[in-house]
Amino acid sequence: MKVLITGSNGQLGSEIKALASEYTNFEFVYSDLPELDICKKNLLTQFVIENNIKGIVNCAAYTAVDKAEKDGVLAELVNAKAVENLVAVAENQHLKLIHISTDYVFDGTSHIPYSEKMPVSPLGVYGKTKRAGELQVIYSASNSILIRTSWLYSIYGNNFVKTMLRLGAERESLGVICDQVGTPTYARDLAQACLEILSKSERLDTQGKVYHFSNEGAASWYDFAKSIMIMGEVDCQVNPIESKDYPTPAARPHYSVLNKSKIKADFGIQIPYWGDSLCDCIDILKTEKFEE
Ligand SMILES: NC(=O)c1ccc[n+]([C@@H]2O[C@H](COP(=O)([O-])OP(=O)(O)OC[C@H]3O[C@@H](n4cnc5c(N)ncnc54)[C@H](OP(=O)(O)O)[C@@H]3O)[C@@H](O)[C@H]2O)c1
Secondary structure, eight states, X not given: OEEEEETTTSHHHXXXXXXXXXXXXXXXXXXXXXXXXXXXXXXXXXXXXXXXXXXXXXXXXXXXXXXXXXXXXXXXXXXXXXXXXXXXXXXXHTOEEEEEEEGGGSXXXXXXXXXXXXXXXXXXXXXXXXXXXXXXXXXXXXXXXXXXXXXXXXXXXXXXXXXXXXXXXXXXXEEEEOSOEEOOEEHHHHHHHHHHHHHHGGGSOOTTEEEEOOOXXXXXXXXXXXXXXXXXTOOOEEEEEOGGGSOOXXXXXXXXXXXXXXXXXXXXXXOOBHHHHHHHHHXXXXXXXXXX
């Protein structure tokens, strides 16, 4: 079965590429900008037909949360309109589709981990455009799955882990937000979950179903940063600060831990604790630095 990975140069797409050789049932086709812009419906459809694609994992997205506040048109195009294109091609060509969304569709007022049934109410433009994309998948007739995830990091691309390691090496101390709690998620673990689901989903009726996936446990950005410094062996003092003292263009939920019971029950997926996965990622980053 031929599977198209869109946005394959991003964090999740790159982790799928790294794991692909373990999934010999699939032949993967990778695409990203500029060669395949998923906003271009005709191009996308032609690409899918010409390459005999039977499944898509959509890793493409507009992910700049703060920039989206001023760049809503492009965010909407990539996070919502392009998802409509993917859903249409999945329906017409009878493809499996895995689409990824975000914990930022929630407003953060919950005190218990968010289940898939809890109401959404995105605070910012990014979350609103991702929610619009979700609705395309939820109401589609395609064999599709929507997976919400949170706080992604990986050895690829730019992310909080790499930023903290870099800033930690440059500065003696750093202030990091302590009143936003969520779960850091290693994109490699999410990539593995996507590929497991893809392997199993032939036997399941998955039409527009929503699932949550993040690593296990919870942390504030402050806890996350402290762990990065300790595991990265970086001598930098991390100080807790409140969101009100670090204003950003986009408001973010104060609490966005996801409940993963459904994905574990339906697909038998084992989810690592966030600290263990962070340790694995930092070990790779350290080895790469050592080999440079
Ligand atoms: N990062 C997080 O913390 C986080 C948290 C929760 C959920 N998510 C979701 O998880 C998914 C994967 O995120 P990620 O961190 O792997 O994203 P990422 O690293 O930003 O990668 C996204 C990729 O999509 C590409 N892309 C953008 N517009 C495109 C278009 N029109 N056509 C084709 N490709 C396009 C980007 O190219 P350019 O770089 O050239 O734009 C980039 O290579 C996304 O759906 C995201 O919303 C992410």
